[in-house]
Amino acid sequence: MKKIYRVFILAAVLTFCAGFALLQYQGQRLERYQAQFFDCFDTVTTITGYAKSQEDFSQKVGLLQEKLMFYHKLYDIYHTYDGMNNIKNINDAAGKEVVKVEPEIIELLKLGRDMYEKTGGEVQIAYGSVLSLWHKYRQEGIEHPDQAELPPQEELNRRAKHTNMEKMILDEKASTVYLSDKEMSLDVGSIGKGYAVSRLAEYAREIGMEHVLISVGGNVCAVGGKADGTPWNVGVENPDSNSSQPYMCSVELENQSIVTSGDYQRYYEVEHVRYCHIIDPDTNMPPDYFSSVSVQTKDSGQADALSTALFNMEYKVGLSLVERLPDVEAMWIGKDGKIRCSSGFKCNEKK
Amino acid sequence: MERMEKSAVPADLNVMKKNDLRLIAALVILAAAAFGGVMLYARLSTKEPEAVVYLEGEEKGRYPLSENITIEIRQENGNCNILQIKDGKADMIEASCPDKVCVRQHPVSRQGESLVCLPNQAVVEIQNGQEAEIDTSTN
Numbered sequence: 001m002k003k004i005y006r007v008f009i010l011a012a013v014l015t016f017c018a019g020f021a022l023l024q025y026q027g028q029r030l031e032r033y034q035a036q037f038f039d040c041f042d043t044v045t046t047i048t049g050y051a052k053s054q055e056d057f058s059q060k061v062g063l064l065q066e067k068l069m070f071y072h073k074l075y076d077i078y079h080t081y082d083g084m085n086n087i088k089n090i091n092d093a094a095g096k097e098v099v100k101v102e103p104e105i106i107e108l109l110k111l112g113r114d115m116y117e118k119t120g121g122e123v124q125i126a127y128g129s130v131l132s133l134w135h136k137y138r139q140e141g142i143e144h145p146d147q148a149e150l151p152p153q154e155e156l157n158r159r160a161k162h163t164n165m166e167k168m169i170l171d172e173k174a175s176t177v178y179l180s181d182k183e184m185s186l187d188v189g190s191i192g193k194g195y196a197v198s199r200l201a202e203y204a205r206e207i208g209m210e211h212v213l214i215s216v217g218g219n220v221c222a223v224g225g226k227a228d229g230t231p232w233n234v235g236v237e238n239p240d241s242n243s244s245q246p247y248m249c250s251v252e253l254e255n256q257s258i259v260t261s262g263d264y265q266r267y268y269e270v271e272h273v274r275y276c277h278i279i280d281p282d283t284n285m286p287p288d289y290f291s292s293v294s295v296q297t298k299d300s301g302q303a304d305a306l307s308t309a310l311f312n313m314e315y316k317v318g319l320s321l322v323e324r325l326p327d328v329e330a331m332w333i334g335k336d337g338k339i340r341c342s343s344g345f346k347c348n349e350k351k
Numbered sequence: 352m353e354r355m356e357k358s359a360v361p362a363d364l365n366v367m368k369k370n371d372l373r374l375i376a377a378l379v380i381l382a383a384a385a386f387g388g389v390m391l392y393a394r395l396s397t398k399e400p401e402a403v404v405y406l407e408g409e410e411k412g413r414y415p416l417s418e419n420i421t422i423e424i425r426q427e428n429g430n431c432n433i434l435q436i437k438d439g440k441a442d443m444i445e446a447s448c449p450d451k452v453c454v455r456q457h458p459v460s461r462q463g464e465s466l467v468c469l470p471n472q473a474v475v476e477i478q479n480g481q482e483a484e485i486d487t488s489t490n
C-alpha cells in the first residue's frame with residue numbers, strides 16, 4: 001500500500017510543478033492593451049502596447065499621460081499655469097521682457113526655427129498674430145454657422161507684418177526667450193504636438209516599454225514594432241468621410257513616425273466654401289492644394305512640421321524638398337482623391 | 352535480505368502496476384473533465400461584438416453590433432449624440448457639438464476602435480470585436 005501513496009505523491013508533485021510552470025508562463029506572456037485619454041492637446045491620445053498585466057500597463061500609461069500633460073501645458077498658447085512659464089507667458093511678455101523657460105521650450109523653438117529655414121518659411125511658429133485672428137473667426141463661425149465670416153484681408157496683411165522669426169530671440173545658455181516685437185506672438189500648433197510625441201516615445205523607452213504605438217490626435221509614433229516582431233500597421237485616413245473606405249492605404253511603422261495634415265477635420269465654412277485651420281504664410285489664407293499630406297520619418301516633431309509645410313506647398317516644390325531630405329517620405333492626397341507618393345514611400349493596399 | 356527483496360520486487364511491481372493504471376485512468380479522466388470544462392467556459396464567455404457607450408468615462412450602455420438600432424445619447428446638460436448601429440458597424444450620425452468632428456469619423460466595427468466626441472465627452476468603443484488589421488490611424 002505504501003507504494004500507492006508514493007505514486008500518488010509523485011503524481012501530485014508533477015501536477016503541481018506543471019501547474020506552476022503554466023502559471024509562470026502565463027505570468028510572463030505579454031498581452032496587448034490599449035488606453036485612451038482626452039485631456040492633452042485638445043485631442044484623443046491612444047496608447048497601444050504590451051504588458052504582463054493590465055495593472056502594469058495602466059501604471060505605465062499613467063506615467064506617459066503625466067509626461068504628455070507637462071508638454072501640453074508648456075506649449076499652451078491660451079492658458080498660463082502656476083509654477084511654470086509657457087508659450088503664453090512668452091507671448092504676454094512680447095516687447096516687454098525676457099522670459100526664463102524650461103529647456104523643453106528652447107528645444108521646441110529651435111526645432112521651429114530649423115524647420116522654418118528648411119522649408120523656406122512654409123511652417124512658421126512666429127505666425128501667431130495671423131493665426132489668432134483666423135482662430136477667432138473660425139471659432140465664431142463654428143459656433144454660429146449662419147454668421148460665419150472671413151477675417152478682413154487688410155487686418156490679415158497688417159498682422160502679417162509682425163511675424164518676423166528673427167525677432168524671436170533665444171538665449172540657450174540662460175534658457176530664456178524674448179520676442180522683441182510687441183505685436184508678434186508664437187503659435188507652436190504646427191510642431192508642438194509632434195515634438196511632444198517624439199519626447200514621449202523616448203520616455204516610453206526609458207520606463208521599459210519596448211513595443212508601443214502612440215497616437216496623439218493622429219500624430220503617430222512607434223517605439224519598436226509589435227511584440228511578435230512585426231511592424232505596426234497605420235492606416236492613412238480617407239479624407240472623404242462619406243466613403244465606405246476608412247483608409248486610403250496603410251503603412252508599416254517601426255521606430256518611426258507618421259503625421260498627417262489635412263483640411264477635412266478642423267475647418268469652418270463661409271458661404272459653402274471650406275476654410276481649414278492651416279494657414280499658408282505666403283497668402284495668409286488656407287491653402288487649396290490637397291486634402292491631406294502625410295509625412296513619415298524618424299522624428300515625430302520633424303514629421304509634424306513637414307506635413308504642415310508640404311500642405312502649404314505645390315506638389316512639385318514639396319516633392320523636391322522631400323527628396324532632398326534624408327529618410328523623409330511623404331504621401332499627398334489630392335482634392336480629387338488621387339494619391340501621389342515620394343520615391344521611398346511604401347503604401348500598402350487599403351484593407 | 353537481499354534475496355528476499357529481489358523476490359519482493361516483482362510482487363510489488365504487480366501491485367504498483369494495478370494501482371498505477373487506476374491512478375493514471377483517474378488522472379486522465381480528471382484532466383479531460385477539466386479541459387472540457389475550460390473549453391465550455393471559454394465558449395460561453397466569448398461575447399459578441401458590441402458598442403459600449405461612455406459619458407465622461409462612465410459606462411452608460413452596451414449595444415450588440417448584430418442588431419440595427421439608433422441610440423440617442425442624451426445628457427442632462429442638453430448635449431446629445433446620435434449613434435447608429437447598422438450592418439455590424441457603429442457610426443455617429445448626428446451631434447449637438449459645434450465642431451462635428453465625431454460625425455465626420457468613419458464607422459467602426461473592429462476591436463478597440465472608437466468614436467469620440469470631445470466637446471460632449473462621449474466615447475463609443477468597440478469591445479469583443481474582430482481583431483483590427485490596422486493598429487491606429489493618422490489623419
Ligand SMILES: [Zn+2]
Binds near residue numbers: 451452468469471
Ligand atoms: Zn462631436
